[in-house]
Amino acid sequence: MYAGGFGMFSGGIYINPIKNTEITFTSGYTPKHFGAIWTINGLLSYNIWKIKLNSHWEIHPFNAGAFLNLNIGKNIYFNYPSKYPDDYYWWNQAVRYGPFVHSELKYIPDKGNLNYKFFFQTSTNDLYIASYGFNRSSIYLHEIFVFGFGIKVERQDIKRPFIE
């Protein structure tokens, strides 16, 4: 996956424990020029809407859910260091969470054992929502969204997709 707040690039695995539900774990990296930040991400989503175009193509416009994003980098603290009194800053810097939507285009080829899903991710996080909350005049809703896109590959036989 490219961008989306999880790194310049991120990748991992996902599973379908229940029909239409995806649980995804990824890790990503943002290069040094942009701050040298690693992420570990967990995503849980449910596909609300499926449009079957033909035997090869499907559109899933609204595969929606929530993510938890752990950031690891210099000066990004999970526990604030001792120089700060307790609750000096009220939010956890390392952990971000928020809602997201994957808009997907699924390709089911004739040959082979793999399906491909091209997805576009729209998300926001707790800090952006907190910023938007009291500033409806100066911040437009679309300005709190973060975009990314990527590809998921799944195996047809076991219906347990394995790579993102």
Add this chain to the structure above:
Amino acid sequence: MRKIIDFLFCIALFFSSGCDQFDYNTYQTDVYDGHLELKTNYNIERLLGKPRKDTLKIVFTGDTQRFYDDLEDLVEEVNDILDLDAMIITGDITDFGIGREFKWINKELLKLKVPLLTVIGNHDCIANAKEIYREIFGPLDYSFTWNDVRFVMHNTNSREFAFNGTVPDLNWMQQQVIDTAYFKGCIFVSHVPPDNADFDKALEIPYASLLKNTGKTIFSSNGHNHNHRIGELYNDGITYINTSSPQNRIYALVTVYPYATDKKFDCVFVPF
């Protein structure tokens, strides 16, 4: 089918070219294209390019963090002040120290008609915000002389630097005011006032002495407290003006008289 793929590609291209919201990370640096109008050096040049005058009129505000709507109103108000020379923000431009916040704040600041000068606040030091601050505005400590007034803009966020003894940088400050023959008055601007727990206790008295010993200090201005306050902190003749956050709908309008022999400045707190 081909049409659908083409359509989706167009949407993807539109988003990637027309919008800058493909963030790699919430805390990433290099988030901003950079606007000359926000650069410290550019704004100093704008000030120095003005004709010489007897009175300088400056708006002081601070702690704009997450009060975007209030800042929007403030900028509108400030743009209507006659003969205004500059606006100064006494730090805490952002709340979480993240790039998106700088984008949102800067959207408002770019509407400002007069030159803008800033100092860094403690919230602008966390995560990667120091780097972003440098990219957008410039150095954390700087000084310049405008209309015979020496402005010493400096970083006093001692706690963010773990009280390591270098913030505020007293040696640097001393160097900025050593050539007293070349200015008529001196204004110190920083974020954390010296009587605050976030200021390095070991440096508090030397700092206050430095301000007094220039012999030409007009006043010092700080933020951090969000509420306006004016007065002496050490009974040494040095006035400290604490700016209000736009959240409290008050700004400080300061008029400086560099060539006056007695009263060197006036400060009124104006509601908006």
